[in-house]
Amino acid sequence: MTVSVGWYVGLGAILFSIGFVGVLIRRNVLIMLMCVELMLNASNLTLVSYARQLKDIGGQVDVFFVLVVAAAEVVVGLAIVVSIFRKRLNATADDISSLKG
Amino acid sequence: MNSYLIGAALPDVLTFFLAGLICVIGALGVVxxxxxxxxALSLVMTLxxxxxxxxxxxxxxxxxxQVIVYAGAxxxxFLFVIMLLGVDKVEKIAKEPLKGQRIFALLFGLGFLALIMIFGHNHFSMGQNSVVGTASGGDKGIVQLAQATFTNYLLPFESTSLLLIIAVVGAVILVRREGPFDTEDLEDEDESRIVEPGDDGLATDSSNSSDLVETPIVEGEDSESAEAI
Incomplete structure (x- = not known):
């Protein structure tokens, strides 16, 4: 018998909140993307924990799909960063203000 | 607080707290x-x-x-883009770009954490058990995962393949250079790499692909001739 699911959900909540605060306070777009990965991982941990608790393999299948979506998201996000960097020579979020009214 | 841990064996508890500590330290390192x-390396630690x-x-x-896709790919x-863009210089993190932003971000994050903790503690989201099969460990778990993926979740599975294709095409379009395909740059790069007098790059389209093949051969000849001399 392993540790109860509540502990895993609490750890997932802590990891998610760290990633959340990171997206809010960091200005480097790459690190913001890393924080998004952190949040996705926290939700993965929660999904696996509930899959074990509810004895339902569907949670693990969801984690599988989250992994694929995370990979696609990183590919597109980094492509956007590279294309912005080519025009602006900078990768901080404060410099991307072309749409400001 | 300890009532959660009743029934858990000591190795499991130790593994959980050690891995959880590693996760939290890595996450704090990312931020x-x-x-x-x-x-990026702290992110690997968390993963x-x-x-x-x-x-x-x-x-x-x-x-x-998780290890192969996240930590491996x-x-x-991320590291490739960091090195490619040359943004690996130190960011001045001490200066706050927007006054009061960090305080509000921390308060917001702590409130968010409290909300998730309350919801998670109350187990408000318990649904119906075992819709597509029970999860169990070992090889059986992999078989069940495969069966669920290729029967009940076949349509989402196929949709992810479409998603991946769209992501690849989108990435190619995003990082593509503007305008029609410019052969001038390629010729310049090729000439700087391989010094071949007499090749003025008229047949660029064919030489573009053949240059990649030719490069080691040319280098090999050079080294051979250097050895012969």
């Missing part, structure tokens, strides 16, 4: 480090910790996929 490379927790919860296949992609 607080002022160097992007250090942040490995989460993989350990997956193994602890009998999700062996997902732990392997995604973080390497």
């Amino acid at each position: 607080l480090s002022n160097h992007p490379v250090r942040a 490995f910790g989460v993989a350990v927790l997956f193994v602890e919860q009998q999700a062996d296949f997902l732990a392997a996929v 995604i973080v390497v992609l």
